[in-house]
Each structure stands twice: as C-alpha cells, then as structure tokens.
Amino acid sequence: MADKSPPNITHFHRAALHSLIFDPDQWESKYAEMLSKDANPSGYSTLLGFSLGVALRRKFPSTWSLADVIKYVAHLRIALGGESNLIPSLAEKIIRLLLNDKLLKDAPPFGSDSAGVLATEHLLLMALVAEADLDAAALYELINEAADKAREFDWSALALQGTAGSLQAEGTRAITGDVQ
Structure with a gap:
C-alpha cells in the first residue's frame, strides 16, 4: 500500500526553490x-x-484551451x-x-525520465515567475501558498485508489492544488 502521509516540505526545500529562481548559481553550487x-x-x-500548479493557474484563465497551451x-x-x-x-503535457x-x-512521466520532467518543471516555473515579474517576497508567497495546498491535500486518497487512472486523477489534483 502506498504511503498516505504528506511529503515533508522543509525550509530547505523552500529556500532551494527560491534560489533556483533568483540565484541559479547558488542553487547549482549549494x-x-x-x-x-x-x-x-x-x-x-x-x-x-x-508551485508550478499555482503559477499556471494564475497564468491561464479557467476557460483555457489546448491552443492556449500550445501557443x-x-x-x-x-x-x-x-x-x-x-x-x-x-x-505541453505537464501544463495540461x-x-x-x-x-x-x-500519464507522468510522459515517456520522459524524471530528470527531464524536473528540468521542464524548472524551466516552466522560472518562465512563469519572470513573466509575472515576481520579486523575492512575491515568490515566497507563491511558494508558501503551494506548501499550504500540499499540506491541505488529502494524501490518504492516493493510498486508497485502486487503479492507475484514479491514481493519476488524484495525483493531478494533488499537484494542481485542487483540494476539493
């Protein structure tokens, strides 16, 4: 059975993600x-x-289309x-x-490896933060909002799902922060 406890998001993880955006050299070295x-x-x-889910929901209207993602x-x-x-x-698949x-x-990882998905998520988040012109404080707010959504998510739902399709659906809800 899958672990139903929420991932432990620490200050270290928050600082690392913030560093990725505002000081990539420090991220790489530290x-x-x-x-x-x-x-x-x-x-x-x-x-x-x-964090990427929060940034994407801020970028794309609720009426987004596949054409919007492709563009x-x-x-x-x-x-x-x-x-x-x-x-x-x-x-495109990660955004969708x-x-x-x-x-x-x-289903993730969409025929890629985990390093490819991670690199793509990094690129997308960096681009979205730059486009939104977020300063350091606003990025911390986004990161904290994402951490709150992760903490509020019902992780036990992942452990209780029986099929790959329902696991994918629950995983999507977890990543997007759709906690209802």
Whole structure:
C-alpha cells in the first residue's frame, strides 16, 4: 500500500526553490547536490509541482484551451532560443496535467525520465515567475501558498485508489492544488 502521509516540505526545500529562481548559481553550487542526497526528496518535488500548479493557474484563465497551451509553449520556446533544453511536447503535457485537462490520456512521466520532467518543471516555473515579474517576497508567497495546498491535500486518497487512472486523477489534483 502506498504511503498516505504528506511529503515533508522543509525550509530547505523552500529556500532551494527560491534560489533556483533568483540565484541559479547558488542553487547549482549549494542546493543541487544536497537535494540529490536529500533523505526526503519528495518534499522538494512536491513543492515544485504545487508551485508550478499555482503559477499556471494564475497564468491561464479557467476557460483555457489546448491552443492556449500550445501557443504559450511555442512563445516560450522562441523566447528561450535554440540553446534551450525545452521539450515542447513534454512541457505541453505537464501544463495540461497541472491545469487538470480531462482529455490528456498520457500519464507522468510522459515517456520522459524524471530528470527531464524536473528540468521542464524548472524551466516552466522560472518562465512563469519572470513573466509575472515576481520579486523575492512575491515568490515566497507563491511558494508558501503551494506548501499550504500540499499540506491541505488529502494524501490518504492516493493510498486508497485502486487503479492507475484514479491514481493519476488524484495525483493531478494533488499537484494542481485542487483540494476539493
């Protein structure tokens, strides 16, 4: 049976995510290796997923369409230039998942590895924060809102689900912060 306890999101995870956005060099020198050895890796990945979900819900209206997602990723790809590691199809699927697209048939990690998903989530969050012109305090507010949503989520629902489809649905609700 899956663990039904919520991931432990620590101050370290919050500081690491904040550093990723505002001081990537510090993130690389201080946090990247420490996170790879973290005894609680789900804390950081959960915080990243919920933070990205919060940022996406702020960016996209409730009436978003698939065309909106495709256009956003295309514009992001152009803005990042040819040197980017952005995989458009992966970015689109992550966005659709976090916006709770009921038509999305694929399940994470969408044919990628966990490193590819993590890198894509990092790129998307950095772009969304830059576009929203968030300062350090506003980013901490977003991160704290995401941590609150993660804490409020009923993690026992994940442990009780029996099928892969329902697990995916519950996981999507967890990541998007849809706690109702």
